[in-house]
Amino acid sequence: MTTETAGSVETSDSGPTSTGSRTTMILGIVTLIALGVLVLFGLILSPADENQGEAVRIMYVHVPSATLSYVGCFLTTIGSVVYLWRKSQWWELVAYAGAEVAALFTAFTLVTGMLWGRPTWGVFWVWDARLTSEAMLMLLLLGYLAVRRLAADYEVRAKRAAIVGLLLVPNVFIVRQSVQWWRTLHQTPTLSLSGAEIQGLMLFSLFTGFIAFTLAFIWMVIHRFRVAWLEEQVDAEGLDAAIAERRAEGVIS
Amino acid sequence: MSNALILAEATGTWPYVAASWALVLGGMGAYALVTVVRGRRLSKKVPSEKRRWS
Numbered sequence: 001m002t003t004e005t006a007g008s009v010e011t012s013d014s015g016p017t018s019t020g021s022r023t024t025m026i027l028g029i030v031t032l033i034a035l036g037v038l039v040l041f042g043l044i045l046s047p048a049d050e051n052q053g054e055a056v057r058i059m060y061v062h063v064p065s066a067t068l069s070y071v072g073c074f075l076t077t078i079g080s081v082v083y084l085w086r087k088s089q090w091w092e093l094v095a096y097a098g099a100e101v102a103a104l105f106t107a108f109t110l111v112t113g114m115l116w117g118r119p120t121w122g123v124f125w126v127w128d129a130r131l132t133s134e135a136m137l138m139l140l141l142l143g144y145l146a147v148r149r150l151a152a153d154y155e156v157r158a159k160r161a162a163i164v165g166l167l168l169v170p171n172v173f174i175v176r177q178s179v180q181w182w183r184t185l186h187q188t189p190t191l192s193l194s195g196a197e198i199q200g201l202m203l204f205s206l207f208t209g210f211i212a213f214t215l216a217f218i219w220m221v222i223h224r225f226r227v228a229w230l231e232e233q234v235d236a237e238g239l240d241a242a243i244a245e246r247r248a249e250g251v252i253s
Numbered sequence: 254m255s256n257a258l259i260l261a262e263a264t265g266t267w268p269y270v271a272a273s274w275a276l277v278l279g280g281m282g283a284y285a286l287v288t289v290v291r292g293r294r295l296s297k298k299v300p301s302e303k304r305r306w307s
Contacts, residue, residue, distance in 0.1 A: 017293060017296040017297055018289065018292050018293045018296055019288070019289065019292030019293075019296065019306070020289070020292070021306045035278065039274075039278075042274075043270075043274065052266075053265065053266055054265055054266045054267055054270055055266040055269060055270065057270045057273075057274075058269065058270055058273045058274075061273055061274055061277045061278075062273070065277060104280065104281075104284055107280070108276070108277045108280060111273075111276055112273040112276065112277060115269045115272050115273045115276075116269065116273065118269060119266040119269050216281055216285075219285070220281075220284065220285065220288065223285070223288045223289065223292060224288055226292060226304075226306060227288055227291050227292045227295060229305075230292065230295035230296060230298075230299050230304070231295060233295075233298075233299045233303050234295060234298050234299060237298070237299070
């Protein structure tokens with residue numbers, strides 16, 4: 001059954017009325033378990049660091065947040081490239097969902113970085129290469145989201161947002177390399193292809209953080225993609241209804 | 254030594270650790286909740302045949 005209310009179409013059919021599915025429900029439960037394990041190891045079982053003391057525990061949420069923000073940027077740039085190439089709405093919505101979740105994780109990175117900086121460097125913020133380039137990444141993501149939400153036709157805002165989306169991966173590369181290219185307060189990577197600077201339970205806690213945050217990231221992107229899909233359907237329905245209304249007015253008059 | 258410094262030495266870095274974890278986990282939870290609520294609201298306006306995951 002379908003009813004018209006306040007310019008929009010409301011359906012009361014028997015289908016599921018959410019963005020969830022069996023897969024996302026299972027994924028959500030596994031994510032919660034992984035986050036629980038992370039809390040156990042990150043806050044209780046892993047030892048304090050010789051130099052940084054308890055502050056090292058911020059690493060277990062800070063480093064995975066930063067990594068997943070880069071993954072989100074990659075997703076957005078890939079989606080933007082495919083959209084500009086093939087005009088695929090599916091990929092455009094993947095880019096949009098990736099950008100919003102990447103912005104969330106970038107915000108986590110910046111704030112936890114500041115909270116880690118205060119006890120280790122003595123200040124919340126310094127305008128050094130890593131912190132400044134990360135802040136630039138946040139601004140780029142907010143710029144993408146602002147352009148994507150412009151009051152314009154879908155094709156116009158999708159194309160403009162995709163062009164901004166192309167800039168994300170080059171900026172991620174600058175953020176990643178900033179500690180190598182310039183002298184900075186920020187430490188060099190804890191994990192690299194040549195090995196890890198931490199061991200034992202600390203390394204295990206960090207890997208648990210990566211797994212838990214990756215699962216959370218996937219869950220969020222899937223749900224955000226579906227919300228974006230629904231938004232576009234509602235917009236299209238609204239536009240169709242408005243056109244039909246105008247046509248009807250034209251016939252009557 | 255001022256009261257603030259005494260308090261800082263006594264508590265150490267735990268307040269920063271707690272704030273970081275609370276912010277990240279709380280932020281994730283809040284975002285997830287907002288997304289699910291928006292999804293539920295929008296799902297009512299879209300026919301089930303257009304919800305490909307259902």
